[in-house]
Amino acid sequence: MKFGITSRLALVLALVGMLVSGFTGFYAFSVSRSLLVQSAQNELLTSTQVLARRLALTRQEISRNLLVLATHPAALASLQGKGPASEQQLVTLFELVMEANPAYFQVRLISVQDGGPEQVRVDRDSGTLLRVTGDDLQEKGHFPYVYETLKLPFGETYLSPITINHERGAHAGLERPTVQLATPVTDARGTVFGVLVINVDLNGVFAMLSADLPPDFQLFLANRNGDFLIHPDPTHAFGFDKGRRYLVQQEFPETADLVTGKATKAFAQSNQGAYADAPILLSFMGRPLDVASGEDRLILGLAQPLESVLRQADQLGAGILRIVALVCLGCLVLAIFLARAITRPINMMNMAIQRFSNDNHMLSLPVARQDEIGMLARSFQHMQNLIKRQVEDLQDSREELEHLAQHDMLTDLPNRRMFMERLEQAIARALRNDEEFALLFIDVDNFKQINDTLGHAAGDAVLRTVAQRLAGSTRKVDTVARLGGDEFVVLLDNFSQREQIAGFTEKLLAVLKTPMPFGENPIHVEFSIGISQFPENGATSEDIINNADRAMYKTKAGGRNGYRFTSDANTQPNLL
Structure with missing residues (x-):
């Protein structure tokens, strides 16, 4: 051919x-x-960042609970030995906080005197709350979460290293992964009388934070030395507590720079050892801690099956x-x-x-x-x-x-992270243009009672309605955000006159107090507002928010349903 x-x-x-x-x-x-x-990988890193931010918000929420308990008059009165009534009042507060936070193993008030004896203590035990009294109260002054916390100024939080709890008589928290957060209890002159400590269930916190992750995602957590604290294989977690070391940098060499602090994120693929049959794709973040702690960083990781x-x-x-x-x-x-x-x-x-x-x-x-x-x-x-x-x-x-x-998932308002960014921008703009602005810290009065009596659906409806009314009552240049729970903030751009701010606040209270539709019976809600001004009430975002927050709590202490400027001696009641 x-x-x-x-x-x-x-x-x-x-x-x-x-x-x-x-x-x-x-x-x-x-x-x-x-x-x-x-x-x-990018999506996995984003999920890891979101989880890390949610972890930081959880820590901040615990710190706020600590501060609320530490500043309650019953705490100082109990440490000063002013009678069992104060202690019983504090026990009631402890129980309320623990009922609202199932991840709390233990809440304690520890005195600074005589070796650090426990003054008031409530434990979680077999699904119930137990007040520990008498000879079962122990001396804890030799633990770092006590003597390190005593060195801190008022309002600061100490975070202990994450360990297995071996403390005698810890009830539900015994032999469980735990972390202690503590803050000092002081009088008005700054004299330290003791510390308030919350023991937190590590597994419970991460189970709650990772509940929204896809079911095939795997969670890793390691301390500053690389020892696994959370691992899909439970035998690898807290190996140092059992005389063995399981290190993240050994299992995933790509994370070595995270342990040494040379990098803040790392990607890895593993198809060897335990992952030979099911290779995985991993994203890790090294996150420094922003509180006084025995740890200087934690390494958080998420893994996804490479097959998917x-x-x-x-x-x-x-x-x-x-x-x-x-x-x-x-x-x-x-x-x-x-x-x-x-x-x-x-x-x-x-x-x-x-x-x-x-x-x-x-x-x-x-x-x-x-x-x-x-x-x-x-x-x-x-x-x-x-x-x-x-x-x-x-x-x-x-x-x-x-x-x-x-953004906040319930109200679709900006969340704390976005609000803090806008607040920093407002401060920079005000300094650049020689302007002033005001910040309103708004809290729903008796919000827990609404949830308890009408249900969480009513509470959610109230929060959404508050968000809509705040957004509808402000200008486009203003910022409305939900910080969490029933706390909202309003940043009033270029508001400088006190009378102007007060007039706006009174109108806003009138709008907010309008009965809120829910089912057949409208809900009547009242509000407490604290107001701070820049630069009069602080030069930083933290100062401005904290001063407004304190003014709001003073409004509540003065009878609720009103507002107060940071510099006010009395609460301005809402007469509408």
Whole structure:
């Protein structure tokens, strides 16, 4: 059989077509696989950051509970030995706090005198709350969470190292992973009389924080030395407590710089040892602690099965393989008759593939042709659209996560993180333009009673209504945010006159106090407001918020249902 130029050209074109198609398919599959892995890593890092921020917010909430208990008059009165009535009142407060926070193992008031005896103590035991009295009260002055806390100024929090609790008589917290948070109890002159300590269930806190994660995600936590505190394999957690060391930098070498503090984040893939049968993709963050602590950082990690990440890539690879097979068959059949005709479209296809692989830009393809080239073009266009949709979906998911990280889920108002950013911007703008502004700290009076009597659905309805009314009563340049619980803040931009601020506050109280619809019976709600001004009441964001917060609590102490400026001696009642 004699081969002419047409046959040879057809054969060459067929072979070239097969090679080009195979290479293109492999390259497209490799690029898609890499893009999917990279997108999954970024999404995993975002989830880790969100979890870390939620952990920080949880720690701040515990610190606020500590401060509320430590500043209650019954705490100081109990330490000064003013009778059992104060102690019983404090026991009631402890029990209320522990009922609202199931992750609290223990709340204690410890005196600074005579070796640090426990003055008031409530433990969680077998699902009930138990007050510990008499000889069961112990001396704790030799524990770091006592003597280190005594060195702190009023309002500061000490965070103990995370360990297994071996303290005698710890009831539900015994032999459980725990961390203690403590704050000093002082009188008005700053004299320290004792410390208030909350023991927190580490597993319970992380179970609550990770409840919204996908079920196949795995959680890791390590201390500053890299010892695992939380691990999918329970035998690896707190190995140092059992005389063994299980280190994150040994299991995942990519995290070595996190342990030494040279890096703040790390990615890893593991397909060896325990993960040989089920490889995983991991994201780690090294987070320094912003409180006095025996730990200077924690390493938080999330893992996702690599199989779930690459499942889409495998589906895409199967599609690419079918397309390549179809192209090869088309080349074999059509190359004999269309040797010259197919040269230009193949080059066009190759250019489109290269351009799409480099920057996802979609060039025009010969989809109108009614032959194998057209079929290939349509198939590749379908593949392009599929990849583009997947990338857009990943981008939408990332934007949604970013929105969730900056907004409150119940009211869709900016959360604490976003509000703090805007407050810092307002301070910088005020300093630059020699302006002033005011901050209103708003708290719903008797909000717990609403939840207890009408249910959490009513409480949620009240919070959403408050958010809508605050947003509707302010300007676009102002910022309304929910800090958490029933606490809201309003940043009034360029408000400088006290009378102007007071007038706005009274109008706002009138709007907020309008009965709120819920079922057949409207809910009547009152509010306490604290007001601070910049720069009169503080030069930093923390000072401004803290002063407004203190003014709000003074409003509550003065009878609720009103407002108070930071510098006021008395609460301004709401007469409407």
